[in-house]
Amino acid sequence: MTLFIGASLVALAVVLFILQPVVKGLHASLERDEFELTDTEARKRVALLALRDVEYDFLAEKLDEHDYRSLKAELTAEALAALEADEQAQSGAGADEDELEAEIAAIRAGLGAGSVCDACGFSNEVGSRFCASCGQAVAAEAAG
Ligand SMILES: [Zn+2]
Known part of the structure; x- marks a missing residue:
């Protein structure tokens, strides 16, 4: 019985060892290589996350309408500036950028359309x- 448990633990350790890169990969894709971002990417990301937080805070009624509007305008301008800086920094955008650019496009379209x-x-x-x-x-x- 003890031998069986011991063998099971070894098997489990082997499985975990094999899965390690997979788990790490999942984690990395979720965190999006936080430490490998360029300055402009980091700036863009921070601006977008802040913008999202403002939306959440407003929906959660942590912000009044005046603060929400001024913060949103400020952060949107920052996000757009960061996007442009990032586009200039790297002419060939990777597949990872598509999501963020779609997000920016939506923000831009929303502002432009006055929705x-x-x-x-x-x-x-x-x-x-x-x-x-x-x-x-x-x-x-x-x-x-
Ligand atoms: Zn309304």
């Missing part, structure tokens, strides 16, 4: 005619 509700500040999908949060008419084409 942020004037009444409540909710960020509606591009092309929305009415606010999904409060029902107020949203100016689809007007800038700002």
Whole structure:
């Protein structure tokens, strides 16, 4: 019985050893190589994460509307500036960048389309005619 348990532990250790790179790989892809980011990538990432936090804080009612709007405008400008800096820093973008660029494009489109509700500040999908949060008419084409 003891021998059996011992053999099982060895087998488990072997399995874990074999799986180690896989687990590490999963972890790495989730964390997105935090320590291998270039300065511009890190800046872009920080700006986007901050922007997301502002959205969450507002939805969780930790921010009032005024703070939310000013923070969002500030961080969006920073994110766009960071994106441009990053694009200049590396002309050939890897596949990893696609997600972030789509995120930026969505932010850009949202601002350009004026889909942020004037009444409540909710960020509606591009092309929305009415606010999904409060029902107020949203100016689809007007800038700002
Ligand atoms: Zn609204």
